[in-house]
Amino acid sequence: MDKRSSEVEIERLKRFILDRDQLEVRTERLSSLVSGLDEKNLDLEARIFKALADVNRLKILKLLKEGELCACEITVALSNSQSTVSHHLSMLKNAGLIKERKEGKWSYFRLSEGAVIEILNQAKLLTEK
Known part of the structure; x- marks a missing residue:
């Protein structure tokens, strides 16, 4: 995710995850998972x-x-x-x-x-x- 889309996604996740530490961990994990998706494959x-x-x-x-x-x-x-x-x-x-x-x-x-x-x-x- 680029910086801007990352910020947007964090805001969207805030609605579901209230704990700030949890939010950060989950956002990092999600970002890593998404960046690992290879569209060609x-x-x-x-x-x-x-x-x-x-x-x-x-x-x-x-x-x-x-x-x-x-x-x-x-x-x-x-x-x-x-x-x-x-x-x-x-x-x-x-x-x-x-x-x-x-x-x-x-x-x-x-x-x-x-x-x-x-x-x-x-x-x-x-x-x-």
Whole structure:
């Protein structure tokens, strides 16, 4: 936070925190937390979560957990049109979740990192009761 916005934020916090010492400590901590937010990384992380926020894209990732598949296999597995699957694959690729390999006219896809499997495993843990 710059000096001016810091003063404004302190005034806003005064309404919630009456103890002056507490206010100073909490303001410093908050300022440190805010300055640690990296907008570029947040945008990249948001792109990943947006890509994960679709049932068809999750299905694709789960299929690719078992290994590389060509786009035609994914199209058949999802029972969707080629253009719809292509759109989903593009979003996953742009988010860095999958990689593409071309072989002649065929496109093959695989998970980009083991971390993608870990994300899926963590999501499964969160959904278990």
